[in-house]
Amino acid sequence: MAKMIDSLLQGFRLHRLNRLRDQRSFLENYLPILVKAIRDREARRTALWNERAEAALRGPAILADIATPALAAEKQAALAKIEERYRWRFKALAQSKKRALERSADPAVETTFAHRAEELESRKRQTLTKCALRFETPLERSQSDLAAAKEAYRLKSEAVQAKAEKRLTLEKAKADRSVAAKTASYESKIALLGNKIEAVRGVLIARRSADADSMMPEDVLLSVRNLSMRFGGLLAVDNLSFDVRKGEIFGLIGPNGAGKTTIFNCITRFYRATAGEMLYRKNAVEVIRLNDYPVHDIIRQGIVRTFQNVELVWELSILDNLLVAAHTVYRTGFFGQLFHTPKLRREEEVMRAKAFSVLNTLGLLPYAFAIPYGLPYGILKKIELARTLMAHPRLIILDEPAAGLNDKETEELAVLIKKIRDDYHATIFLVEHDMGLVMDVCDTICAISFGKKLALGTPAEIQADKLVRSAYLGEES
Amino acid sequence: MTTLRLSFDRIRKQLASIARHPYFGFLAFGSILVVLRLLAIGGVIPNSLMKSLVITMIYAIIALGFSLLLGYGGLASLGTAGFVGLGTYFIGHFSGTLGYPFAATLLISLLGAIVLGAIVGFISLRIEGMYLAIITLGLSEILREVFKSFTAFTNGVNGLGFRDFALFGLPVSDTAVDFIVIFVFILIILGTLNIIKSPTGRALLAMKNSDSAAQSMGIGLMKYRLLAFILATIYAVIGGLLYMMDQQFSIPTTWSLDFSLNILAAVVVGGAQSITGIILGTFMIFGLNMTVLKEIAFFREYPDATWIVSGLLIILITMFYPGGLIRLIQAIRFWLVKTGKKLKRKWRIHRYGEDD
Numbered sequence: 001m002a003k004m005i006d007s008l009l010q011g012f013r014l015h016r017l018n019r020l021r022d023q024r025s026f027l028e029n030y031l032p033i034l035v036k037a038i039r040d041r042e043a044r045r046t047a048l049w050n051e052r053a054e055a056a057l058r059g060p061a062i063l064a065d066i067a068t069p070a071l072a073a074e075k076q077a078a079l080a081k082i083e084e085r086y087r088w089r090f091k092a093l094a095q096s097k098k099r100a101l102e103r104s105a106d107p108a109v110e111t112t113f114a115h116r117a118e119e120l121e122s123r124k125r126q127t128l129t130k131c132a133l134r135f136e137t138p139l140e141r142s143q144s145d146l147a148a149a150k151e152a153y154r155l156k157s158e159a160v161q162a163k164a165e166k167r168l169t170l171e172k173a174k175a176d177r178s179v180a181a182k183t184a185s186y187e188s189k190i191a192l193l194g195n196k197i198e199a200v201r202g203v204l205i206a207r208r209s210a211d212a213d214s215m216m217p218e219d220v221l222l223s224v225r226n227l228s229m230r231f232g233g234l235l236a237v238d239n240l241s242f243d244v245r246k247g248e249i250f251g252l253i254g255p256n257g258a259g260k261t262t263i264f265n266c267i268t269r270f271y272r273a274t275a276g277e278m279l280y281r282k283n284a285v286e287v288i289r290l291n292d293y294p295v296h297d298i299i300r301q302g303i304v305r306t307f308q309n310v311e312l313v314w315e316l317s318i319l320d321n322l323l324v325a326a327h328t329v330y331r332t333g334f335f336g337q338l339f340h341t342p343k344l345r346r347e348e349e350v351m352r353a354k355a356f357s358v359l360n361t362l363g364l365l366p367y368a369f370a371i372p373y374g375l376p377y378g379i380l381k382k383i384e385l386a387r388t389l390m391a392h393p394r395l396i397i398l399d400e401p402a403a404g405l406n407d408k409e410t411e412e413l414a415v416l417i418k419k420i421r422d423d424y425h426a427t428i429f430l431v432e433h434d435m436g437l438v439m440d441v442c443d444t445i446c447a448i449s450f451g452k453k454l455a456l457g458t459p460a461e462i463q464a465d466k467l468v469r470s471a472y473l474g475e476e477s
Numbered sequence: 478m479t480t481l482r483l484s485f486d487r488i489r490k491q492l493a494s495i496a497r498h499p500y501f502g503f504l505a506f507g508s509i510l511v512v513l514r515l516l517a518i519g520g521v522i523p524n525s526l527m528k529s530l531v532i533t534m535i536y537a538i539i540a541l542g543f544s545l546l547l548g549y550g551g552l553a554s555l556g557t558a559g560f561v562g563l564g565t566y567f568i569g570h571f572s573g574t575l576g577y578p579f580a581a582t583l584l585i586s587l588l589g590a591i592v593l594g595a596i597v598g599f600i601s602l603r604i605e606g607m608y609l610a611i612i613t614l615g616l617s618e619i620l621r622e623v624f625k626s627f628t629a630f631t632n633g634v635n636g637l638g639f640r641d642f643a644l645f646g647l648p649v650s651d652t653a654v655d656f657i658v659i660f661v662f663i664l665i666i667l668g669t670l671n672i673i674k675s676p677t678g679r680a681l682l683a684m685k686n687s688d689s690a691a692q693s694m695g696i697g698l699m700k701y702r703l704l705a706f707i708l709a710t711i712y713a714v715i716g717g718l719l720y721m722m723d724q725q726f727s728i729p730t731t732w733s734l735d736f737s738l739n740i741l742a743a744v745v746v747g748g749a750q751s752i753t754g755i756i757l758g759t760f761m762i763f764g765l766n767m768t769v770l771k772e773i774a775f776f777r778e779y780p781d782a783t784w785i786v787s788g789l790l791i792i793l794i795t796m797f798y799p800g801g802l803i804r805l806i807q808a809i810r811f812w813l814v815k816t817g818k819k820l821k822r823k824w825r826i827h828r829y830g831e832d833d
Contacts, residue, residue: 048487091829098830268693299695311690313683315750324679328695334704337675338668344675391695 010207014286017200022331024193029350031186035179042175046168053164057157075135082131086124093117208285215287216279221246221395221427222267227276229262236262238451239276244395249421249428251442253435255471259451260431261308264399268305269295280395300328302394306384308403312372318383319368322355325387358389361423362416378409385416389424396420398430402437410434414441439463447471499674500667503752507663510534514655529767531655534662535719537759540743541669541752542712547741548749549678550705551685552601555737556613559620560710562732563589564717569637569727570630579644583718590714594707601702617737624729636728639721654722661719665712666752672708681705739763746794748801757802762787
């Protein structure tokens with residue numbers, strides 16, 4: 001009885017811990033987005049004030065013949081625009097001349113067109129002068145007038161500058177203040193949550209029963225014990241046991257039909273194992289039996305898988321596909337979604353930022369808004385990989401990640417798998433036919449044939465193993 | 478002068494950002510409908526046209542619910558008619574015969590919709606595809622028989638009338654009902670938009686694409702299938718309530734397979750995933766003969782010939798634009814842009830010569 005109450009309490013504490021962690025990670029992820037939004041606003045407003053100051057000075061600058069660099073550039077641009085316009089007009093003239101000559105070889109045509117070209121030339125010159133005049137001092141102004149205008153312009157420009165500067169410092173101060181306030185409040189909240197998390201964790205660890213450790217050593221993440229899977233008369237997996245340790249890359253190899261994908265499907269609960277159990281260390285205090293969980297709850301335990309044949313949502317963009325994979329991370333309920341509450345919007349922003357960072361890691365950024373239809377197979381495989389990273393994975397199960405990839409892509413994949421293991425602190429469990437890839441990336445390999453274990457060890461040991469060689473090459477030993 | 482131009486630029490930018498908001502188009506559409514209704518009061522456009530637009534809107538609400546089911550959830554159902562009929566009888570019986578206040582009727586209807594949707598949703602966990610369609614068809618026929626024989630509730634084959642509708646103690650005129658329909662229509666559109674742009678909409682799409690991938694990403698089939706059916710049923714029942722307010726009469730023969738098939742056709746013809754497409758599709762199936770074709774002398778003489786036109790349009794659109802009317806519109810827009818560019822290029826060559 002007391003034990004039951006204890007385990008119940010532990011369950012509550014775990015739930016609380018998870019909630020607190022969720023809240024903390026949300027705050028941590030949302031803070032940079034918020035700061036960026038404040039800074040963007042500041043930049044927008046700064047640009048606006050600058051624009052206004054410039055606009056206020058433009059009129060007097062023309063009047064006072066003070067050639068500011070901005071004004072000079074503007075004049076150049078205006079003249080170039082006129083030049084361009086006349087270039088097209090000349091082209092049009094040449095074209096109509098060509099057509100007229102095609103119609104009749106009359107010498108009068110030549111003279112008419114020469115006349116028209118001259119006219120156009122003179123009009124162009126006129127326009128250019130007029131335009132240049134707009135930027136220059138009217139000539140009839142007397143020297144004293146000019147001096148007065150210059151003085152007035154100087155005063156006005158100083159005033160405008162001072163005003164703009166004041167505005168800008170105000171804006172900056174406002175943004176800084178806002179950023180500081182937000183950061184402080186978020187950080188204090190995060191710290192508070194951190195304290196709470198530590199407290200709950202402390203209690204959890206202190207009250208931890210010895211059961212978990214007795215079931216499974218501390219450094220093992222997944223332990224498959226005496227797993228059997230029978231389809232009618234076919235024994236696809238036969239009394240198989242192996243352990244996947246935390247932080248390693250574990251490879252499962254075997255000839256076609258050896259039952260590798262069946263094992264994956266048993267672990268992710270797509271199949272109900274006929275016998276045996278799968279233990280999984282969910283966290284420091286909890287070891288769970290995966291046999292007790294329905295298939296859609298597996299991801300909530302931190303186990304994410306990919307599929308042998310690419311299974312994406314074909315109607316959604318790559319970014320949205322990644323957001324689908326983050327489905328379990330959302331905390332907004334149905335009514336929050338129906339009314340698109342600010343909470344949902346903030347969550348979406350955090351998720352999008354995360355999705356972009358994942359896409360960046362995998363080099364998929366150019367495809368973020370593309371629809372998966374018609375993308376190359378290597379990219380689709382990478383998207384599947386990207387999807388696994390969205391929901392805080394602890395164990396990533398890859399079903400033939402290199403199938404259908406060329407040699408170069410496979411090499412990239414090997415680098416990527418190691419990078420994912422290191423960056424996301426995840427354990428990787430993969431099935432693969434490409435021996436080069438397996439031997440390159442895996443720390444431990446388990447070789448199976450017809451559902452039975454042949455050997456388990458480091459790549460070198462597996463390569464030297466006689467049973468494995470005979471299963472693959474049919475060698476008689 | 479320049480300052481003025483700057484502020485104009487800013488206002489234009491802000492207006493553009495408002496216009497880009499996903500709600501904007503639909504809110505503008507709603508305002509146009511309100512203006513049309515006001516014009517009908519003023520006698521500028523005929524009242525009968527407005528009546529057919531209002532009934533089309535009611536059908537569009539039902540079609541939107543169905544699109545969540547078919548276009549997003551990938552679940553086929555032929556039971557729409559039964560659910561809509563149930564909605565009409567809910568309001569006809571509780572608000573009409575028994576005189577309950579409207580809020581109570583609404584609550585009863587929503588609860589009824591949720592229960593019924595959940596039942597069908599549970600069935601859909603076991604049975605999929607065509608078989609699910611047949612089962613829902615059976616359910617709809619059962620409901621129709623219930624409408625026929627359960628006379629205390631539905632007044633049987635004679636049909637149930639519904640008059641003197643009052644909302645919060647105030648009598649509601651026909652004109653007011655039209656405004657209510659427009660308001661609810663726009664609300665439903667915005668709600669649907671929110672749902673399909675949120676994790677729920679994406680989860681439904683994921684489920685439609687691949688059950689196993691959806692499950693491996695933590696999308697429980699039970700939850701989302703039930704949700705899809707409950708939503709579709711709620712939309713259908715709300716459509717039924719509005720139908721009864723607008724038509725003031727409901728008879729079991731209306732709620733037959735024809736009705737469900739028409740809704741299905743509207744969704745498929747319109748483009749199962751686009752709200753605009755579904756509104757267009759509903760207009761094509763239901764509204765076209767009531768508004769446009771009726772004005773042509775030939776169809777006034779042979780009213781049944783309008784169905785031939787609808788049928789032909791369905792065949793043509795599904796043949797050439799399997800993605801629905803929305804694809805046709807996209808194609809037209811694309812063609813216009815392309816032709817515009819081509820014409821411009823031609824003109825340039827004519828005016829300025831080949832090179833450059």
